[in-house]
Every structure is written in structure tokens, then in C-alpha cells.
Amino acid sequence: MSFRSAFTPALRASRSAIRPAIRSRAAVRGYATEPAAKSSNNTLIYAALAAGVAGAGGYYFYGTDATPAERVEELKTAGREAEQIAEAKTGLGLKKKEDYQKVYNRIAEMLEVDDYDDGSLAPVLIRLAWHASGTYNAADNSGGSNYATMRFKPESEHGANNGLGIARDHMEKIKKEFPWISYGDLWTLGGVCAVQEAAGPIVPWRPGRIDGYDHHCTPDGRLPDGSKAQDHLRDIFYRMGFNDQEIVALSGAHAMGRCHTDRSGFDGPWTFSPTTFTNDYFKLLFDEKWSWRKWGGPAQFTDSKTKSLMMLPSDMSLTKDKEFKKHAKAYAEDQDLFFKDFAKVFNKLIELGVPKAQFASEPYHLKTMDEQDVAR
Numbered sequence: 374m375s376f377r378s379a380f381t382p383a384l385r386a387s388r389s390a391i392r393p394a395i396r397s398r399a400a401v402r403g404y405a406t407e408p409a410a411k412s413s414n415n416t417l418i419y420a421a422l423a424a425g426v427a428g429a430g431g432y433y434f435y436g437t438d439a440t441p442a443e444r445v446e447e448l449k450t451a452g453r454e455a456e457q458i459a460e461a462k463t464g465l466g467l468k469k470k471e472d473y474q475k476v477y478n479r480i481a482e483m484l485e486v487d488d489y490d491d492g493s494l495a496p497v498l499i500r501l502a503w504h505a506s507g508t509y510n511a512a513d514n515s516g517g518s519n520y521a522t523m524r525f526k527p528e529s530e531h532g533a534n535n536g537l538g539i540a541r542d543h544m545e546k547i548k549k550e551f552p553w554i555s556y557g558d559l560w561t562l563g564g565v566c567a568v569q570e571a572a573g574p575i576v577p578w579r580p581g582r583i584d585g586y587d588h589h590c591t592p593d594g595r596l597p598d599g600s601k602a603q604d605h606l607r608d609i610f611y612r613m614g615f616n617d618q619e620i621v622a623l624s625g626a627h628a629m630g631r632c633h634t635d636r637s638g639f640d641g642p643w644t645f646s647p648t649t650f651t652n653d654y655f656k657l658l659f660d661e662k663w664s665w666r667k668w669g670g671p672a673q674f675t676d677s678k679t680k681s682l683m684m685l686p687s688d689m690s691l692t693k694d695k696e697f698k699k700h701a702k703a704y705a706e707d708q709d710l711f712f713k714d715f716a717k718v719f720n721k722l723i724e725l726g727v728p729k730a731q732f733a734s735e736p737y738h739l740k741t742m743d744e745q746d747v748a749r
């Protein structure tokens with residue numbers, strides 16, 4: 374099935390049913406910020422903020438033991454943070470929703486690639502947005518999507534990020550066309566676009582992330598390991614600030630894409646329609662019989678009927694752990710509920726680590742290509 378033909382009438386119908394609920398102001402109230410303040414003396418505010426934040430920044434990260442080179446790097450970051458905060462507060466230099474819709478449209482236009490995997494880059498773009506954000510540690514506020522540190526070694530070479538060079542290289546083409554967008558904004562927008570264009574829910578998204586430096590890279594080991602089960606998932610996702618229901622909702626992204634032996638070592642797709650966003654992952658978890666696959670690769674499950682699908686040990690733990698199972702069952706039975714919860718939690722994921730002051734607007738609900746009726 375091609376990526377485009379995957380948009381079935383049934384999915385379109387369920388999509389339009391979910392949209393009004395997701396679009397309502399109430400649904401996004403939790404993420405609202407004050408509107409950007411307008412100032413009669415923007416330049417002064419800008420300069421003051423830049424000086425203030427830059428001054429504080431050096432000591433914040435390196436303390437007084439920093440080498441001159443480290444201080445310079447940190448001052449550069451602090452300068453960018455100040456710039457972004459000043460833009461957010463004053464509205465100066467800010468791009469508008471329409472500008473981001475243009476970037477969205479360009480990403481959407483380039484999702485289909487006939488000779489790549491199942492015909493779409495959407496799954497790997499969702500994985501890029503997730504791995505760029507899922508490094509967050511709530512305890513010290515490090516990691517997350519703010520600095521797009523996966524551009525740098527060592528993070529680009531962390532085992533969990535194998536294969537994401539494909540997604541980063543692809544996004545580089547978009548970046549060349551829209552050089553003003555930060556990598557963090559671009560990658561997270563890519564994930565949102567991929568979910569929406571694959572017939573998933575509308576995910577609120579807003580700009581504000583800044584580009585950091587290699588010293589902002591997070592240590593290896595912050596992303597989950599598919600060979601482990603519920604205790605590990607809780608360790609990893611509680612660290613980011615998620616609860617059990619949110620862990621299960623996020624896991625539903627495995628409706629999309631597949632495992633690759635040359636990336637994670639695992640093999641195969643979770644669902645029969647890996648380029649369409651559905652609740653099939655949850656349905657299949659409960660409806661199929663799963664057994665250990667007999668093969669030379671890492672331990673994974675296969676469906677007894679067709680032997681063409683897979684589940685990771687971490688996926689199977691959603692059916693074994695009592696609390697996880699409760700939510701997984703609910704999502705298997707109600708796709709609208711899954712879509713509503715996924716939109717909310719994916720928005721939370723991609724905003725991890727971004728100082729609220731850097732956001733200039735309430736989250737946008739960018740339109741799908743279908744909604745805009747853009748000829749493709």
C-alpha cells in the first residue's frame with residue numbers, strides 16, 4: 374500500500390471526528406503562555422535581556438572553573454537564549470504561523486519516498502523528534518529538544534540513535550530552504566507533520582527552540598532499551614516526568630514504522646499499515662497470539678498467525694503490567710481516546726527542556742495538506 378493510498382475514508386472520518394476536540398482552546402489550555410508583550414522600546418528590552426541572560430549563563434553551566442573557551446561557548450548559548458526570549462517578549466524578528474505552515478508543507482511534500490522502507494519517511498521523522506526530546510532529565514532540566522544536540526558527536530553516535538542520520542540528512546534539505554528555523558524546531562515540526570500526514574491527530578506545536586553546542590550533549594543511556602520491560606520503562610519515562618498513562622500513549626507511536634537489523638538489531642514492523650497512524654498497535658497486542666521468534670537476532674516476539682509482525686519485549690510489557698494494561702486496553706478499544714491522549718503527550722514530549730520564556734505563542738494547530746487542499 375502506498376503512503377498516499379493509506380488515507381482510507383474511515384481514517385479520514387475518525388480524523389475529522391477527533392479534530393474539533395483537539396482544536397478547542399480547552400484542550401490546549403494547559404500549554405498556554407501569556408501573549409507576547411509588545412513594547413514601545415523593544416531595542417532596550419532586547420539589549421537588557423541579552424546582557425542579563427548572557428551574564429548569568431556562563432556561571433550557570435560551567436561555574437567559575439570554566440576555561441576561557443568553555444566560557445565563550447556558554448556565552449554564545451546564553452546570547453541565543455536571550456535573543457530568543459527577547460524575540461518572544463517583543464515580537465521582534467518573529468516568524469508567523471504562516472511561515473511555519475510553509476515549512477510544514479515542504480516537509481509533508483517530501484515524506485513519500487517510493488524506494489525507502491514502506492514508502493514514507495514519516496516513521497523515521499517521528500523517531501527523530503522523539504529521540505531529540507527523550508533525553509530530558511527533569512531532575513536537572515538537562516536534555517530535551519531545545520539544543521538539538523543529536524547533530525553532534527557523541528550523541529549522534531549513541532547506539533539508540535542508529536539510523537537517525539537518514540532523518541537528520543533529510544531534514545537538512547528543508548533547513549537549506551528555511552535557514553531561519555532552529556534545528557530543534559525543525560525536527561519537532563517534522564515529527565508533528567509526520568503524525569498528522571499519516572492520518573494521526575493534530576498535535577499542537579509551537580516554535581522557540583534554539584541551537585546549542587556539543588557541550589550540551591547528554592550522556593548515553595537516557596533512551597529506552599527494547600529488550601527490557603516495565604521497570605525499565607518507568608525508570609526512563611518517569612525521569613522525563615511522564616506517568617503510566619502517558620508512557621502507554623506514547624508507545625502507540627509504534628503503529629508507525631519498523632525495526633531494522635542494521636539499526637537496533639530487531640526486525641520488522643509492529644502493524645500491517647506502518648505508514649498510517651492508527652491504534653492498531655494496541656489492538657494487535659491484545660488480538661494476536663505472540664510467541665518468541667526463533668532466529669539469530671535479539672529476543673523479540675512474532676505474531677503466531679502471519680509471522681510477519683513483531684513486538685519488542687518492552688512492547689509486550691504493556692500487556693503484562695497491570696497499570697499499563699489498563700491504558701493499553703482502553704486505547705485498543707477507542708482510537709479517538711488514543712488520538713486525543715497521544716496529541717497531548719506528544720506535544721509535552723517535544724517541549725521537554727525548552728524554557729517556557731522562549732515560546733512566543735500559544736501552540737499552533739498547523740493544517741494538514743488535505744485540510745489546505747494543496748495539490749500534490
Ligand code: HEM
Nearest residue numbers: 496497499503597598599623626630631632633636637687
Ligand atoms: C517505550 C519505549 C520505546 C522503546 C524501547 C523503543 C524502541 C524502538 C526500537 C528498538 C525501534 C527500532 C529502530 C530501528 O531499528 O530502526 C523503534 C522504532 C521506532 N520508534 Fe520506538 N521505542 C520506544 C518508544 C517510542 C516512542 C515514545 C515513540 C514516539 C512517540 C517511538 C517511535 C518510534 C517509531 C516511529 C519507530 C519507527 C522508526 C522507523 O521506522 O524508522 N518509540 N523504537
